[in-house]
Amino acid sequence: MAQIGTDITAAKAFLEAGNVVGIPTETVYGLAGNALDPDAVLTIFRVKNRPSFDPLIVHTDSLSKLDRLVTHIPEPARRLAETFWPGPLTLLLPRRDLIPDLVTAGLPTVAIRIPRHPLTLALLRSLDFPLAAPSANPFGYISPTSAQHVADQLGNQIPYILDGGSADIGLESTIVGFENDQPTVFRLGGMGLEKIEAVVGPVSVRTHSTSNPAAPGMLSSHYAPRKPLILLAPGESPKPAERVGALAFREPFGGLAPDHQRVLSPTGDLNEAAKNLFAHLRVLDSLPIDTIYAEQVPNRGLGGAINDRLRRASVPV
Ligand code: TXA
Numbered sequence: 220m221a222q223i224g225t226d227i228t229a230a231k232a233f234l235e236a237g238n239v240v241g242i243p244t245e246t247v248y249g250l251a252g253n254a255l256d257p258d259a260v261l262t263i264f265r266v267k268n269r270p271s272f273d274p275l276i277v278h279t280d281s282l283s284k285l286d287r288l289v290t291h292i293p294e295p296a297r298r299l300a301e302t303f304w305p306g307p308l309t310l311l312l313p314r315r316d317l318i319p320d321l322v323t324a325g326l327p328t329v330a331i332r333i334p335r336h337p338l339t340l341a342l343l344r345s346l347d348f349p350l351a352a353p354s355a356n357p358f359g360y361i362s363p364t365s366a367q368h369v370a371d372q373l374g375n376q377i378p379y380i381l382d383g384g385s386a387d388i389g390l391e392s393t394i395v396g397f398e399n400d401q402p403t404v405f406r407l408g409g410m411g412l413e414k415i416e417a418v419v420g421p422v423s424v425r426t427h428s429t430s431n432p433a434a435p436g437m438l439s440s441h442y443a444p445r446k447p448l449i450l451l452a453p454g455e456s457p458k459p460a461e462r463v464g465a466l467a468f469r470e471p472f473g474g475l476a477p478d479h480q481r482v483l484s485p486t487g488d489l490n491e492a493a494k495n496l497f498a499h500l501r502v503l504d505s506l507p508i509d510t511i512y513a514e515q516v517p518n519r520g521l522g523g524a525i526n527d528r529l530r531r532a533s534v535p536v
Pocket residue numbers: 244246247248249250273274275276309311323326328329330332334352353354355390391392393394405433434435436437
C-alpha cells in the first residue's frame with residue numbers, strides 16, 4: 220500500500236529509482252514518473268490502464284528548462300506561459316527528440332505545464348528530469364483531487380503519494396495548441412477562456428471529437444463515475460425516486476432525499492463548484508443509489524469546463 224506523506228526527499232528517491240508516485244497539483248493529483256525514461260512512462264500507462272494512444276503531459280518548474288524540451292515557442296505561447304505559469308494551463312509545443320515517443324503517442328508536439336503546487340514545484344526543482352503525469356485515476360474514471368482519492372484507487376500499485384491537501388482548482392488544466400502560431404483550445408479546464416483571450420485575443424475551441432481525437436481528453440465518454448449520470452436540461456428537475464441521487468449547483472432538489480444529494484456551491488461561486496465537482500461525484504458514486512442526476516451550471520468563468528466534464532461523465536439520453 221502506498222505511503223502517504225509530505226516528504227519530498229522520499230518522493231525524489233522513488234522517482235530517481237524509476238518508480239511512479241502520486242503528486243499534488245492545483246488542478247488534480249498526477250501520477251508522475253521520469254518523462255525521459257521510457258520504462259517509467261510505461262509504468263504510468265500500466266498503473267492507469269491507459270491506452271498507449273493517449274499522450275501524457277510533461278511537467279517542469281521553470282521557463283528556462285523549456286528550450287531543452289521543445290524546438291519552437293510561438294509568440295502567443297510565450298505570452299501565455301509568461302502570464303499564467305505556474306498555473307492550470309498546458310501548452311502543446313513541437314517536441315525535441317529527447318522526449319520518448321511513448322510520452323507523446325508519436326505526435327510531433329509535447330504537452331507541457333508548470334504546475335502551481337509548492338510541494339510539486341519543490342520536487343521538480345530537486346530533480347534533473349521533468350515529470351510525465353496524467354491525472355492519477357484509472358483511465359476514464361473521475362480525476363482525484365486529494366491524496367486519499369489516489370490511495371483509494373491506485374494505492375496498491377504505487378509506493379508513495381505526496382500529500383498536498385485538496386486541490387485548489389479541482390479541474391484539469393486547459394489545453395492550448397498552436398497551428399501556424401494561432402492558439403486553439405483542445406480541452407476546457409482550470410484556466411478560464413476569458414483569461415486566455417485577454418492575453419492572446421479570440422481563440423477557437425475544438426473540444427468535441429468522436430474518432431481519432433487530437434487530444435483524447437476529448438473522448439466523449441471520460442471523467443465518468445461508475446453509475447449512470449444523467450445530465451439535466453436547464454430548468455429540469457430529477458424525477459423523484461428512491462434510489463436516485465443528484466449533483467445540484469446551489470440547492471438540493473425537492474422530492475429527493477437530501478443525503479442522496481451534493482451541492483456544488485450554495486453561494487453560486489463557480490470556483491467553489493469546480494473545486495467540489497470531482498469529490499462530490501465520487502461520494503455520489505459510493506452512495507446506495509442507482510442513478511445520478513446532474514444540474515448544469517452557468518457557462519461563465521469555470522462553468523464551461525464544469526459543464527464539459529458533466530457532459531462527458533453522462534450517459535446519452
Ligand atoms: O491538470 C492537468 O492537466 C493534470 C495534472 C496532473 O497536470 N493532468 C492531466 O493529464 O489531466 P491527463 O493525462 O489526464 O490529460 C492530459 C490530456 C489528455 O487528454 C491527452 O490526450 C492530452 O492531454 N495531450 C497530451 N499530449 C498531447 C498532445 N501532444 N497533443 C494533443 N493532446 C495531448
